[in-house]
Structures are given as structure tokens and as C-alpha cells.
Amino acid sequence: MNTLLLDLVLILVKLGLVFAVILTMAAYLVLAERKILGRIQMRHGPNRLGPFGLMQPLADVIKLITKEDFVPDQSDKLLFLFAPGLTALAALLTFAVVPFAPPITLFGRELPMVVCDLNIGLLYFLGISSLGVYGVVIGGWASNSKYSLLGAMRGLGQLLSYELALGLALVPVVLSAKSFSLTEIVMSQAAWPNLVKHPVAFLIFLISIGAESKRTPFDMPEAENEIIGGFHTEYSGMRFGLFFVGEYISLVVIGALITTLFLGGWHGPLLPPIVWFAIKVLLVAFCFIWVRGTMPRLRYDQLMHFGWKVLVPLGLLNLLVTAAILLALNG
Amino acid sequence: MGFWRDIKGTFEPFWITLGYLFRKPATIQYPEQKRTPPPRYRARIVLTRDPDGNERCVACHLCSAACPVDCISMQAAEADNGRRYAAWFRINFSRCIFCGLCAEACPTLAIQMTPDYEICNRNPLSLVAEKEDLLIADGGKDNAYNFYRHAGIGVVNPRGGNEDEDEPFDPRSLMP
Numbered sequence: 001m002n003t004l005l006l007d008l009v010l011i012l013v014k015l016g017l018v019f020a021v022i023l024t025m026a027a028y029l030v031l032a033e034r035k036i037l038g039r040i041q042m043r044h045g046p047n048r049l050g051p052f053g054l055m056q057p058l059a060d061v062i063k064l065i066t067k068e069d070f071v072p073d074q075s076d077k078l079l080f081l082f083a084p085g086l087t088a089l090a091a092l093l094t095f096a097v098v099p100f101a102p103p104i105t106l107f108g109r110e111l112p113m114v115v116c117d118l119n120i121g122l123l124y125f126l127g128i129s130s131l132g133v134y135g136v137v138i139g140g141w142a143s144n145s146k147y148s149l150l151g152a153m154r155g156l157g158q159l160l161s162y163e164l165a166l167g168l169a170l171v172p173v174v175l176s177a178k179s180f181s182l183t184e185i186v187m188s189q190a191a192w193p194n195l196v197k198h199p200v201a202f203l204i205f206l207i208s209i210g211a212e213s214k215r216t217p218f219d220m221p222e223a224e225n226e227i228i229g230g231f232h233t234e235y236s237g238m239r240f241g242l243f244f245v246g247e248y249i250s251l252v253v254i255g256a257l258i259t260t261l262f263l264g265g266w267h268g269p270l271l272p273p274i275v276w277f278a279i280k281v282l283l284v285a286f287c288f289i290w291v292r293g294t295m296p297r298l299r300y301d302q303l304m305h306f307g308w309k310v311l312v313p314l315g316l317l318n319l320l321v322t323a324a325i326l327l328a329l330n331g
Numbered sequence: 332m333g334f335w336r337d338i339k340g341t342f343e344p345f346w347i348t349l350g351y352l353f354r355k356p357a358t359i360q361y362p363e364q365k366r367t368p369p370p371r372y373r374a375r376i377v378l379t380r381d382p383d384g385n386e387r388c389v390a391c392h393l394c395s396a397a398c399p400v401d402c403i404s405m406q407a408a409e410a411d412n413g414r415r416y417a418a419w420f421r422i423n424f425s426r427c428i429f430c431g432l433c434a435e436a437c438p439t440l441a442i443q444m445t446p447d448y449e450i451c452n453r454n455p456l457s458l459v460a461e462k463e464d465l466l467i468a469d470g471g472k473d474n475a476y477n478f479y480r481h482a483g484i485g486v487v488n489p490r491g492g493n494e495d496e497d498e499p500f501d502p503r504s505l506m507p
Contacts, residue, residue, distance in 0.1 A: 042357045294348040
């Protein structure tokens with residue numbers, strides 16, 4: 001009974017900490033993105049509120065909360081109200097399986113530094129991350145507006161293009177780690193990160209996960225200058241805010257996943273593991289912002305061609321070659 | 332080779348944006364830093380004076396006629412020496428579009444544009460400038476110019492007082 005209670009308390013503490021850290025990171029990633037994009041375009045970005053504009057996220061939140069929560073007359077009310085939460089929730093849930101440090105010993109018992117160490121963590125991530133698209137599709141459908149529907153359709157089309165390549169890119173990682181658990185995968189990268197062992201898989205994963213994050217150059221579902229924000233055209237106030245925050249939470253989560261799967265997780269010299277983890281996550285996030293500041297948006301048929309004609313065959317070939325090499329080495 | 336050109340075209344932009352990331356922003360941080368507008372910048376309108384310190388405006392109404400938004404109005408009057416002046420002169424800056432046509436139309440260089448662009452105000456009524464607000468104690472752009480050295484010389488009051496000048500004609504005396 002006592003151990004059960006302790007377990008519960010520990011899980012809740014971990015959950016609260018992870019939740020707080022992720023939300024803060026997401027809020028400041030918005031600021032970082034605006035600043036970095038600004039500097040790339042030779043502007044300053046937000047710098048009025050507080051030193052270096054550090055209070056900007058707070059002001060954004062206050063603005064979003066105090067705005068009118070508008071629900072279009074002809075919309076499907078229930079789904080409309082429910083969709084933004086789904087996106088943010090799916091992004092948050094993914095982080096549950098990401099290990100951010102090696103297990104530590106506390107009160108004489110081993111404490112894994114992950115909210116929930118599932119032995120099928122990778123499959124869980126694939127499932128939950130695909131659920132995030134439902135938020136987009138349901139939101140676009142429920143808005144009952146042309147642009148929203150177009151955005152939702154694009155979101156689905158995008159899902160069909162990248163999802164298979166995403167899965168294929170992960171198989172070599174699983175092959176070399178011999179496990180679906182993310183903790184095991186990180187453990188297997190103690191010597192060499194998977195980036196060195198599986199460079200092609202890394203590239204495919206990077207492009208696919210970029211498509212999943214719905215950020216430039218794959219931001220066709222929202223495409224503010226083609227379809228006026230796409231799936232979130234009709235959303236306002238904090239519901240739009242949830243979509244928005246969900247996008248940045250998923251940026252953090254994607255950074256964490258790329259770190260875990262390909263960059264060696266918490267492994268690194270000198271600095272403590274959690275610091276290495278944070279550095280790698282922020283580095284990946286910076287790269288995504290950098291990509292956004294550099295590349296123009298693709299058309300969704302281009303993405304579909306690229307996904308099905310390049311990424312999937314390449315992924316299959318890569319899988320075949322990796323499996324053959326691993327078999328030759330081990331068997 | 333189209334393929335290699337595409338690869339190069341995909342990665343080259345990243346170095347360019349990274350380079351821009353470390354450049355100094357071109358932004359002028361407005362309330363703290365201010366750009367000095369060029370001397371011929373068209374902003375707040377003023378009424379200037381000639382080198383003797385008299386008002387240049389002769390209330391000819393050309394500026395108000397030229398004004399596309401009708402923001403200039405005035406009342407002409409005649410002084411004791413027979414020269415015209417504006418009894419009152421009003422510019423409604425909440426309508427003014429700063430096109431500069433008034434300054435172009437002015438025959439006496441009285442109305443001129445200045446580079447003072449910070450006119451914005453929350454109260455539109457305070458943007459209505461009367462003659463006292465518009466008059467400055469300077470000649471503005473062509474400082475030495477004095478209209479009466481070039482035209483309108485020797486006007487006396489009452490009219491017709493000069494040697495070669497007839498009495499003003501009264502059109503009402505022509506009644507049938």
C-alpha cells in the first residue's frame with residue numbers, strides 16, 4: 001500500500017514537472033521562433049515587453065484568454081469545441097514515453113526518469129502522433145467553412161504521404177536496439193548515436209517528422225496565405241491558442257524524439273545527462289525554426305510525390321540494407 | 332545535372348539565412364531612435380514670414396483651391412495699406428493628406444511643408460490648426476524671398492492713388 005502511494009506521488013510529481021517544463025518551453029519557443037525569424041529577416045522580433053521581450057509569451061496568453069471565444073453559427077458545435085484540445089493533448093501525451101535522463105536511485109529504489117516507461121513506447125508514439133492529425137481534421141470539418149475543410153483535407157493527404165516513411169525510418173533504429181522501449185533505444189546509443197549508424201533513416205525521419213509537425217515547408221494544412229489559416233480559420237481566442245500551443249508542444253516533443261531516437265538521448269561527455277538532453281532538444285528546435293526561416297511551402301501533391309516516390313522506396317531500401325548488415329554482423 | 336543542382340539549391344539557402352541571423356537588424360527602433368527626414372519631407376504645414384517679419388500669406392485662396400481634401404480654409408481681409416492678408420487661416424490636419432499641392436500652388440511661398448511628422452493625436456479636434464498655430468517666425472525654405480519686391484509694388488489705399496492709376500471702377504454705375 002505504502003509503495004503504491006509512493007509510486008503514485010512520484011508519478012504525479014514527474015507528470016507535473018514535465019508538464020510545467022514542456023509548457024514553459026513551448027511558450028518560450030514561440031518567442032524564440034519569432035526572434036530568430038526576425039533576425040533572419042533583419043528585424044528584431046518582439047523586444048518591447050520586458051528585457052529582450054521575455055514577457056511576450058505572458059502578454060500573448062493574456063490576449064488569447066481575454067479574446068472572444070467565437071463559435072460559428074453553422075458549425076458542428078461539439079466537435080468544434082473538442083478539436084483544439086485533441087491536438088494539444090496528443091502532443092502532450094507523446095512526451096509520456098520520452099526518457100530525459102538515466103534512471104536515478106531515490107529513497108533506495110530505482111526511479112526511471114520518464115513519465116511512463118512503456119515497452120512499446122515507439123508504437124505508442126506512432127499511434128498518438130497520428131491522433132494529433134484528428135484534431136486538425138475534426139477542427140476543419142466542424143468549422144463548416146471552405147478554407148477549414150481544405151486545410152483538413154490537406155492535413156489528411158499529408159498524413160497519407162509521410163506516415164509510412166516515418167514508420168519505415170524507425171525500423172532500423174528498432175533493429176539495432178532490439179527493443180521498442182525508448183529507454184532501451186537510448187541505452188543502445190551509448191557508444192555511437194543512431195545518427196552515425198543510420199544516416200539515411202535519420203534523414204527520412206527528419207523529413208517525415210517535419211511533415212508531421214505541420215511546419216514550413218510542410219504547413220499546407222494551415223497555409224495562411226493560401227487558405228487563410230486552413231483548419232484554424234474559424235477559431236479564435238484560447239481555442240486557437242490551443243492549436244498554436246499544441247504546435248509548439250509538438251515541436252518540443254519532436255525535438256525530444258529526434259534526440260531520443262537518433263542523437264543519443266541523454267548521452268554526452270562532461271555535462272549532466274539532463275543538460276545534454278535539453279541542449280539536443282533545443283538544437284533540434286532551432287533547426288526546425290531555421291528551416292522555417294529558409295524554405296518556402298511545398299504544394300501537397302509535391303509532398304505526396306516525394307513521400308511515395310522517394311521516401312518510401314528509400315526507406316524500404318535502407319531497411320533492407322540495414323537488416324542485411326546487422327544479420328551479417330550478428331548472425 | 333538537374334539532381335545536383337536541386338541538392339545545392341536545397342542546402343545553399345540555409346547558409347544564407349544563417350548568415351543573415353548574425354547580421355545587424357535594419358530596424359530603426361522608432362520611439363527611441365528617430366530617422367532624420369530629408370529637408371523636403373512633406374509633413375506639418377506652416378505659414379512663413381518674409382524677411383521683414385510680416386506674414387507672407389496674401390489670402391489668395393490658391394492653396395485651398397488646390398487642396399484635394401479641402402482641409403484649408405481662410406477669410407481674406409485688406410489691411411490699411413491696401414495689402415491683403417488672412418483674417419483667419421485654418422488647416423484641418425485630420426483631413427490633410429500631406430500631398431504638398433498647397434505649397435506648390437502658393438505664389439508668395441507663405442505655406443510650406445516641414446519634416447515634422449509627429450502629428451498623431453487621439454483627439455481629432457486638437458488637429459485643427461488655427462493661424463496662430465501655423466505661423467512661424469521664419470522664412471522657411473527660401474528665406475530671403477519677399478513677394479512684394481517682385482509684385483504688387485506701390486499699392487495704395489484707397490486704390491487709384493498712384494500717378495498712372497485710375498480710380499477703381501464701380502460696376503454698379505453701369506446699370507441701364
